[in-house]
Amino acid sequence: MKTQLLPSILASSLFFAINAHADHPAQESEDDDFLDFSLEELISLDIPDVTSVSRKKQRLMDSAAAIYVITSEDILRSGVTSIPEALRMVPGMQVARMNGNTWSISTRGFNYIFANKLLVLIDGRTVYSPLFSGVNWDVQDTLMEDIDRIEVIRGPGAALWGANAVNGVINVITKKAADTQGSLVSLGAGNEEKAFGAYRYGGEFGETGFYKVYVKTFERDGLAKTDGSDANDDWKMKRVGFKTEWKPAADTDFTLLGDLYEGTTRPALTIFKNDEPFAGDKGMQMLENISRDQRGGNLIAHWKKTVSDTEDYSLRAVIDDYQNFDYRVTEKRQSFDMEFQHYFQPIENHDLVWGLSFRRTWYQMSDMRNIIHRDENGQPKDSRQDNLYSLFAQDDITLNHHWNLSFSARYEHNEFTGKEFQPNAKLTWKVNDNRTLWASVSKAVKTPSVSETAVLSDNITFVNTGPSNAILSIAGNQKLQSEELNAFELGYREQFGSLFRLDVTGFYNQYKNIVAYVEASKCPDGSSLIYPLGPDFGICQPKNNSLISLPSTLINGLDAATYGLEIVADWQAKDWWKLQLTYSWLQVDASPNSSNPSLAYALKRNEWLVEDLNAKQTATLRSSMNLPNQWYFDFWIRGMSNMKNAGVPGYTALDMRLAKKINDNLELSLVAQNLFDKQRAEFTEVFSGLSATEIEESWYAQIRWSF
Amino acid sequence: MSIFTNASAKATIKVTTKVTIISLVSVILFSFQFNTARAATSPEDKIKTAIIFKLTKFISWPKKTQSLTICVLGEGSINNELHKINRKSTMGRRLSVTHRNANSPFEKLCDALFIHNIDNVTVKSVLKRLEGKPVLTISDIRSFVDYGGMIGLKRSGKKINFSINNTSATNASLSINSRLLKLAKTVK
Numbered sequence: 001m002k003t004q005l006l007p008s009i010l011a012s013s014l015f016f017a018i019n020a021h022a023d024h025p026a027q028e029s030e031d032d033d034f035l036d037f038s039l040e041e042l043i044s045l046d047i048p049d050v051t052s053v054s055r056k057k058q059r060l061m062d063s064a065a066a067i068y069v070i071t072s073e074d075i076l077r078s079g080v081t082s083i084p085e086a087l088r089m090v091p092g093m094q095v096a097r098m099n100g101n102t103w104s105i106s107t108r109g110f111n112y113i114f115a116n117k118l119l120v121l122i123d124g125r126t127v128y129s130p131l132f133s134g135v136n137w138d139v140q141d142t143l144m145e146d147i148d149r150i151e152v153i154r155g156p157g158a159a160l161w162g163a164n165a166v167n168g169v170i171n172v173i174t175k176k177a178a179d180t181q182g183s184l185v186s187l188g189a190g191n192e193e194k195a196f197g198a199y200r201y202g203g204e205f206g207e208t209g210f211y212k213v214y215v216k217t218f219e220r221d222g223l224a225k226t227d228g229s230d231a232n233d234d235w236k237m238k239r240v241g242f243k244t245e246w247k248p249a250a251d252t253d254f255t256l257l258g259d260l261y262e263g264t265t266r267p268a269l270t271i272f273k274n275d276e277p278f279a280g281d282k283g284m285q286m287l288e289n290i291s292r293d294q295r296g297g298n299l300i301a302h303w304k305k306t307v308s309d310t311e312d313y314s315l316r317a318v319i320d321d322y323q324n325f326d327y328r329v330t331e332k333r334q335s336f337d338m339e340f341q342h343y344f345q346p347i348e349n350h351d352l353v354w355g356l357s358f359r360r361t362w363y364q365m366s367d368m369r370n371i372i373h374r375d376e377n378g379q380p381k382d383s384r385q386d387n388l389y390s391l392f393a394q395d396d397i398t399l400n401h402h403w404n405l406s407f408s409a410r411y412e413h414n415e416f417t418g419k420e421f422q423p424n425a426k427l428t429w430k431v432n433d434n435r436t437l438w439a440s441v442s443k444a445v446k447t448p449s450v451s452e453t454a455v456l457s458d459n460i461t462f463v464n465t466g467p468s469n470a471i472l473s474i475a476g477n478q479k480l481q482s483e484e485l486n487a488f489e490l491g492y493r494e495q496f497g498s499l500f501r502l503d504v505t506g507f508y509n510q511y512k513n514i515v516a517y518v519e520a521s522k523c524p525d526g527s528s529l530i531y532p533l534g535p536d537f538g539i540c541q542p543k544n545n546s547l548i549s550l551p552s553t554l555i556n557g558l559d560a561a562t563y564g565l566e567i568v569a570d571w572q573a574k575d576w577w578k579l580q581l582t583y584s585w586l587q588v589d590a591s592p593n594s595s596n597p598s599l600a601y602a603l604k605r606n607e608w609l610v611e612d613l614n615a616k617q618t619a620t621l622r623s624s625m626n627l628p629n630q631w632y633f634d635f636w637i638r639g640m641s642n643m644k645n646a647g648v649p650g651y652t653a654l655d656m657r658l659a660k661k662i663n664d665n666l667e668l669s670l671v672a673q674n675l676f677d678k679q680r681a682e683f684t685e686v687f688s689g690l691s692a693t694e695i696e697e698s699w700y701a702q703i704r705w706s707f
Numbered sequence: 708m709s710i711f712t713n714a715s716a717k718a719t720i721k722v723t724t725k726v727t728i729i730s731l732v733s734v735i736l737f738s739f740q741f742n743t744a745r746a747a748t749s750p751e752d753k754i755k756t757a758i759i760f761k762l763t764k765f766i767s768w769p770k771k772t773q774s775l776t777i778c779v780l781g782e783g784s785i786n787n788e789l790h791k792i793n794r795k796s797t798m799g800r801r802l803s804v805t806h807r808n809a810n811s812p813f814e815k816l817c818d819a820l821f822i823h824n825i826d827n828v829t830v831k832s833v834l835k836r837l838e839g840k841p842v843l844t845i846s847d848i849r850s851f852v853d854y855g856g857m858i859g860l861k862r863s864g865k866k867i868n869f870s871i872n873n874t875s876a877t878n879a880s881l882s883i884n885s886r887l888l889k890l891a892k893t894v895k
Binding site: 035 | 754765
């Protein structure tokens with residue numbers, strides 16, 4: 001692999017990540033390369049790397065996975081103000097905003113606000129909420145300017161990263177304190193982004209230490225209701241954070257980082273209040289202006305000892321605290337994670353990484369109005385504790401200069417299904433320096449979450465039964481098994497000269513035991529069903545003034561096959577103009593896995609649901625121009641075909657950003673998002689009780705000053 | 708399988724948790740038993756070495772000899788890289804890279820001295836001894852140029868740049884090419 005130095009205009013672009021020099025233990029030939037550089041080149045060189053795929057650094061071009069990297073430049077130049085918005089850049093990642101603060105983000109199917117087949121990590125800290133089976137995206141945030149990159153793997157990453165990395169892994173990696181020295185001020189205001197500001201300061205301590213601290217705050221306006229009026233689902237957050245790293249010894253690196261945040265959102269809920277005097281459907285009401293406060297904090301310590309080029313040890317410990325004062329339930333959750341990892345070469349051409357990890361999670365639930373955590377007898381239970389431990393290993397075998405084979409496996413023990421084993425095999429064929437083909441076969445599981453096994457959700461889901469509305473309650477099932485995936489992927493990457501690059505991935509996924517909701521045989525309170533409308537339609541006895549209630553529960557009732565294609569094309573049209581086109585196509589075919597006639601209709605309904613969750617096609621086109629006199633112009637068009645289940649027709653959105661650099665340290669910019677769209681629904685759903693609201697055109701101006 | 712009530716399963720969990728923690732801890736303790744086999748060289752080491760190699764092309768020494776000796780003071784992975792530039796030629800002079808300890812008579816043995824990974828007290832005393840002597844002092848130690856060192860390498864962000872203390876160099880009768888002074892981040 002020959003290092004190339006590109007003009008600084010391209011530095012840190014994706015091209016650079018591909019062409020640039022990445023250190024690989026198996027390569028000795030490049031040792032003298034740097035000596036041929038001029039001094040000017042040497043001091044303007046930087047070294048990007050990708051760590052998510054194999055847990056050790058490797059060249060993006062050679063990764064045997066559908067990996068996509070959002071660079072820090074991509075984030076700054078697109079004008080996105082949050083991590084979910086940034087994820088819209090990823091081919092095949094379907095991002096939909098349901099209201100002021102709720103997002104549905106997933107890839108390769110199963111698009112839902114309870115998207116539970118995606119593992120999301122921020123600096124190695126996992127941010128999945130087991131109680132809601134999804135990610136509370138509204139509190140996953142950091143200083144956008146300090147994100148080094150977001151690595152997204154589409155497809156299973158379970159062998160290395162763990163259960164729930166079924167459809168993908170999102171790994172947000174922030175910059176080192178050493179790379180963010182000095183002060184940075186970022187301020188902005190607009191019609192939707194009402195006001196936001198951040199300050200970061202980075203400095204040095206001791207002989208090897210660096211630190212940085214930051215504060216960030218924002219206030220976002222609510223979205224719009226269908227009739228155009230303000231939905232009042234504002235979103236405010238405040239956050240402080242720090243990162244520090246030092247070398248206790250020459251071969252040892254220590255990093256400590258953490259943050260604290262608090263904020264509030266006001267998503268409207270449609271719920272049924274049992275205690276109200278009842279007339280018709282009047283007990284059903286929309287609660288607006290109820291605050292949902294969230295706060296939390298975390299601390300991450302990472303220690304790494306480098307023994308040699310081909311051996312290192314690392315240890316990571318994470319403590320995390322999260323408090324969510326939701327109307328439906330108040331949840332407090334603490335978790336402790338510890339992970340050990342060892343990389344070495346037992347024999348030549350074998351790179352072995354193995355590790356152990358342990359996680360304990362404590363929950364306290366109170367005010368369980370609509371989301372009721374229950375014990376095995378169906379009684380409300382206000383606390384629980386879960387453990388998870390796992391062992392993983394990967395052997396990366398360099399067969400020769402062109403062929404690379406890798407095996408990995410993860411053994412995991414969880415509270416719900418006991419032991420799980422997740423293996424994976426990958427083969428990479430480097431046809432030449434500019435062309436790579438790869439194939440991967442993996443097994444991954446999605447273990448049941450707290451919400452699917454021990455939670456009753458009630459009085460927030462309504463179905464129309466003809467004469468009136470009815471309440472659908474969903475009770476978790478303790479006997480749920482894991483959903484299983486067998487995945488097959490093929491990929492092709494090619495670099496055509498220095499101007500054009502293509503990355504194509506095809507996949508075929510077979511899922512077994514997907515969770516479906518079906519009629520329950522008992523009411524939530526344990527009483528028997530009654531059949532006033534015939535033997536096929538069991539309901540629960542309405543209590544005084546109550547709506548009728550249809551009880552349902554969850555079973556592993558579906559199998560599914562999904563297949564699709566994801567394409568990324570990068571084109572350096574001119575030395576000042578870069579374009580990226582992405583396209584994805586996805587097909588989902590679900591089928592009931594039980595021939596039990598009493599379940600037939602319910603499973604059919606789930607089959608349609610699963611098949612119609614996602615958009616079949618998505619596409620994006622991003623353009624970056626460096627104009628004369630330090631002007632920068634970017635635009636971004638993204639399209640999504642219709643999402644039938646969410647009731648959202650296909651749409652195209654346009655974002656633009658114009659920036660002027662006054663000097664190296666001062667930048668002014670103007671951003672327009674969702675241009676020419678008065679308002680647009682992106683997602684609706686019925687199971688959470690949350691009301692869907694619509695996105696409006698947004699304008700904001702921003703100033704960034706570093707000194 | 709539900710394990711909330713299953714006492715034997717709970718016990719198993721406890722035991723397995725213990726085993727996990729014990730094995731984690733023992734693995735960690737065990738990891739300290741290893742001796743440093745061969746220090747890893749990072750891209751950073753490689754770039755720093757290349758920079759040191761290039762720097763020598765911009766410096767004029769009062770006496771021009773056939774060879775140019777770079778002495779290295781300090782232990783670490785970069786030493787492997789520095790040895791690779793041994794016997795290469797720079798401006799018609801053959802490089803010789805040798806490792807020394809803190810008490811060596813540098814002014815007699817070296818044309819340039821690279822110091823790294825060593826305590827500040829030693830650094831200051833070495834610089835004191837070499838004050839006014841025509842030995843080019845280079846280091847990646849923080850505040851090296853403030854102590855009177857001539858060239859300080861510094862990583863900032865993903866790049867490595869350097870600062871120059873031209874006063875020290877001039878006092879030692881070394882002349883630094885103006886092109887190099889232009890490339891420096893700061894010049895004292």
